Amino acid sequence: MSEKLEVAQARLLNLVQCMPKETVGLSESWRRILAETVLSDMDFPPFDRSPLDGYALIAKEVTDALSDNPVILRQVDYVCAGDTPHNNITPGTACRIMTGAPLPLGATGVVRIEDTISDGGMITILDGRGTEKNICFKGEEIVSGEEVIPAGTMINAGVIGMLAVLGKAHICVFRKPQVAIIATGSEIIPADLRLTPGKIRNSNSYMIGAQVMDAGGESVFMSNVQDDADEIAHMLEQASACDIVITTGGASVGDCDLIGEAYKKLGIELLFGRVSIKPGMPVMAGQRNGKLYLGLSGNPASAAISFEQLARPVLMKMCGHKTWWRPRIKAILAIPFNKSTKAKRFVWSRCWQTDNGILVEPLHLQSNGMLKSAMVANSLIVIPENTPPLPRGSKVEAILLVNAYNWV
Numbered sequence: 001m002s003e004k005l006e007v008a009q010a011r012l013l014n015l016v017q018c019m020p021k022e023t024v025g026l027s028e029s030w031r032r033i034l035a036e037t038v039l040s041d042m043d044f045p046p047f048d049r050s051p052l053d054g055y056a057l058i059a060k061e062v063t064d065a066l067s068d069n070p071v072i073l074r075q076v077d078y079v080c081a082g083d084t085p086h087n088n089i090t091p092g093t094a095c096r097i098m099t100g101a102p103l104p105l106g107a108t109g110v111v112r113i114e115d116t117i118s119d120g121g122m123i124t125i126l127d128g129r130g131t132e133k134n135i136c137f138k139g140e141e142i143v144s145g146e147e148v149i150p151a152g153t154m155i156n157a158g159v160i161g162m163l164a165v166l167g168k169a170h171i172c173v174f175r176k177p178q179v180a181i182i183a184t185g186s187e188i189i190p191a192d193l194r195l196t197p198g199k200i201r202n203s204n205s206y207m208i209g210a211q212v213m214d215a216g217g218e219s220v221f222m223s224n225v226q227d228d229a230d231e232i233a234h235m236l237e238q239a240s241a242c243d244i245v246i247t248t249g250g251a252s253v254g255d256c257d258l259i260g261e262a263y264k265k266l267g268i269e270l271l272f273g274r275v276s277i278k279p280g281m282p283v284m285a286g287q288r289n290g291k292l293y294l295g296l297s298g299n300p301a302s303a304a305i306s307f308e309q310l311a312r313p314v315l316m317k318m319c320g321h322k323t324w325w326r327p328r329i330k331a332i333l334a335i336p337f338n339k340s341t342k343a344k345r346f347v348w349s350r351c352w353q354t355d356n357g358i359l360v361e362p363l364h365l366q367s368n369g370m371l372k373s374a375m376v377a378n379s380l381i382v383i384p385e386n387t388p389p390l391p392r393g394s395k396v397e398a399i400l401l402v403n404a405y406n407w408v
Contacts, residue, residue: 002276005309005344011271012285012310015292018320019175019243026163029155032173033216033320038149040166043139048103050110051136055094055123059109062128071125075118077104094123103135110134142166152322154216174320176218180239181205184249184259185298186227203371204248204303208296211304215312216319217244232262240291243318246311249298252282259284259295268293276343276385280306300371305346308380308399328382331360331398337383337390347381348373351398360398377401 003011021035050056057073065071077087077095085104089095094111095104096118103110109131117124142148148166149159155171163171183205191201202224209219220242225235227250239245250259251273263270268286275283279302284295294311296303308326316324331351339345351360360381363373380399383390390396 002274002281002343003272005275005277008272008275008285008310009313012292012314013317013324015287015290016314016318019177019318021172022175023170023172026160026169026171029163029171029173030157030160031216032155032171032176034149034151034153034155034159034171035174035320036172037147037151038163038166038168040142040144040146040148042142042166043144044142044165045136045138045140048138049136050097050099050101050103051134052110052112053098054110054113054134055116055125056089056097056103056107056110057094057125057131058089058091058106059128059132061091062109062111062125062131065125065128067126071128073123073125075121075123079104108132108135152320154321174318176216177243177315177318178220178241179212179217179315180220180222180242180245181208181212182222182225182232182235182239182245182247183298184225184227184232184247186256188224188249190224203300204296204298207300207304207371208246208248208307211307211312212246212315215315216321217315227256227258229258229261229265232258233265236262236266236268236293240288244292244294244311244314246294246296246307248296248303251284251295251297257282263293263295275306275310277305277309278341278343278345280309280346281343283310285310301348301374304371304374305380309346327400327402329358329379329398329400331358331379331381331396332356333381333390333392333394333396334359334361336392337362337381337394340389341383341387342385344385345383345387346399347383348377349379349381349398350377351379351400358398360396 062071073092073094075096076093077085079085079095079101080098081100089104089106111125111128111131115127183202187200188202189199205221212219222235222239225231247259250257263286268288271285273284274281282297283306286293296306313324348363349360351358378401382397
């Protein structure tokens, strides 16, 4: 009996919690998940400053200044970014100021350098309109005590920049879950070996490892294992120091599918042995002492889909993400999908924006053991169970694989 996907997802998610916290340096924090809300202990900007190169002055003195009606002021100071003003602004005076420099006391506006003429310490203002808008005020972006970055935020380039602004050189994040990856199968050989009759190279470990890292985990590559229940059990035991253990191969019901037997040898409680999805129906999950074990299909496309739907949300939760799911969109089939579907089906696809909405095209070569479509897909079409073939123009739901570089 196959488990419903939503039931299987819920069971796995209920087994795991966020990882413990750790502190990392700012330069090492990219794509980590904040474990604590970041508060500001300062206003930002920390002072009134100029957003451009020009002259700080009293705005109302130059409101009507134009090229045929200029206003002439006397320069009393010169301030660069990083300096502090030496003189206040009083009626009839101005201060040469650079972008980012603090405004001198008394200044209520900044005129652009392009709208002035300087001659022997006297400044002719040719256009004074809008000078009062040319000020970045203290605290206009951030005020002291403000919650700037909430816990659960993934640290991207913008977040790293803000953390530096706030003086946060060491960041509290959730530890990355370590995921042991074991490829099983007597036909599997390492990727760098020459093929011999009956053998295939181990693609699954590298593919699943990349998916683990994309979800925020740390991949721990274990040795390949032959189709032998004792050997598989031994490797599972060795891998148990990791936070999750993922195997590929041996999860179905054939004579050489031995993951279930290895689970029994180690006392791993079987949670489910099949999930009602295509591809990826042969998938096992077990737990022992609170640790999660996942047995994915040996077929690459099946393993990739099972990981996306079952392992990725678990890792996202463990990493501390606020949301565990990829975004979904409504799209229109650009070509027919000619298969009927009994179980929920996930179809590698490409989607793109048009003037009439988002179109999505199922890719060719959708077999369980094929990877070409996975290489270029930027989405997965979700086809509900018991759906007949779909004609061109049908409205469908698609999962965006938003980390793909080939979104068009």
